[in-house]
Amino acid sequence: MKSDTTVRSMTGRGAGAAADAWARVEAELSSVNRKSLDVAVQLPRFLAAHEGLLHQHIQRALTRGRVTGEVRVTWTRRARATAIQLDxxxxxxxxxxxxxxxxxxxxxxxxxxxxxxxxxxVLRVEQPAADIARLEPLLRKALDAALRDLQTMRRREGVALARDLRRRMTGLGAIVTRIQARAPRVTEAYRGALLERLARVLPGKTQPDDERILKEIALFADRSDITEELVRLRSHLAQARELLRNGGVIGRSLDFLAQEMMREINTLSAKANDGGITRETIAFKAELERAREQIQNIE
Known part of the structure; x- marks a missing residue:
């Protein structure tokens, strides 16, 4: 199951059952988001020795999430007759x-x-060991059925999450495009503002091609250059879209990319020195936070 290329949510519920002439075994499983795989499924006391089998089944199917649930056993009349023990x-x-x-x-x-x-x-109701041994294949079948049901729900929700995240990545890309289009104007606006201030303070004594003015403008342009941040943001967005396209277990990778994008946009915001770009970075961070909330639910 781990090789499945579908994006999966960590939230889901599944149930399965298996029966024979002696017993009916029912398994119910639920999962929610968790950084690692955490299994807490209750077994009847007489099945405690099969806890390892249960964990192995779940670990083969799932990679992340907190899995809770219960396994129930109902004995048939035939089996109950053998359970009455006389001392x-x-x-x-x-x-x-x-x-x-x-x-x-x-x-x-x-x-x-x-x-x-x-x-x-003198009389005890105790299922013989031979009857309990019969339960292992039923337990396997019930768990497999419950896990299939659980995975179906996780996939269904994962498809919806992936669709939403692709839309959000497109929106984030549009913001990056607007920032990139505005960036060249920042230096030009600074140049105009600087010349205007100097003209007020030193009327008739400054020229646009004055070496000191050109040096100051060059220093400003260097300090406020956001080219590297924009390139990295576009790269991270492209990687996120590729992960969503390829599917599989991508939750941790998406979360890492989201953290990196937040770091880059914060650096960009600090360097920009422009109200318009600042507004765009605020919009980017707000949308990225909403995307991260969705990413937390992806396996």
């Missing part, structure tokens, strides 16, 4: 003790078979 030695000892007490107290010896039911632990 013969305890019954004999109990009868002898009752008769001895009756003789001492001069009571009538009127013991019957029903008297045995009043003796503690």
């Amino acid at each position: 013969e030695s305890l019954a004999r000892a109990g009868v002898e003790a009752l008769r001895a007490t009756a003789r001492i107290l001069k009571l009538p010896d009127d013991l019957t078979a029903s008297s045995l039911l009043e003796l503690p632990d």
Whole structure:
């Protein structure tokens, strides 16, 4: 199942059952998002030895998520008949003790078979080991069916998550395009503002091609250059789209890319020195946070 190329959510629910002439085994599983795989499924006490089998089945099918649930066993009438165990030695000892007490107290010896039911632990309802051994193939089948059902739901939700994330990646790409288009204007706007300030302070004494002015503009352009950040943002967005296209277990990779994009956009915002770009970076971060909330649910 891990080789499936479908994007899967970590949220889902599944149920499965298997039965034979002796018993019916039912398995119910639910999963929610978790960074690693965490299994907490309740088994009947007499199936405690099969806990390893249960974990192996789930680990083969799932990579991430907290999986909870329950396995229930219902015995058939045929199996229940073999579950009533008589402790013969305890019954004999109990009868002898009752008769001895009756003789001492001069009571009538009127013991019957029903008297045995009043003796503690003479009759026990305990499924024989041979019957419990029959449950392993049923447990496997019930778990497989529940996992298939669970995976179907996780895939269905994963398809919806992937569709939403592709739309968000397109929106983030559009913001990057707008920032890239505006970036060249920032230096030109700074040049115009600088010349205007100097003209007010030093009227008639400054020229646009003054070496000191050109140096100041060059320093500003270098400090506010966001080319590298834009290139990396486009690269991260392309990688995210490729992951969504290829599918599989991509949650951690998408989360890493989202963290890197947040780092790049913060750096870009600090360097931009432009109100328009600042507004675009705020919009980018808000949309990226919404995307990350969705990514947290992907296996």
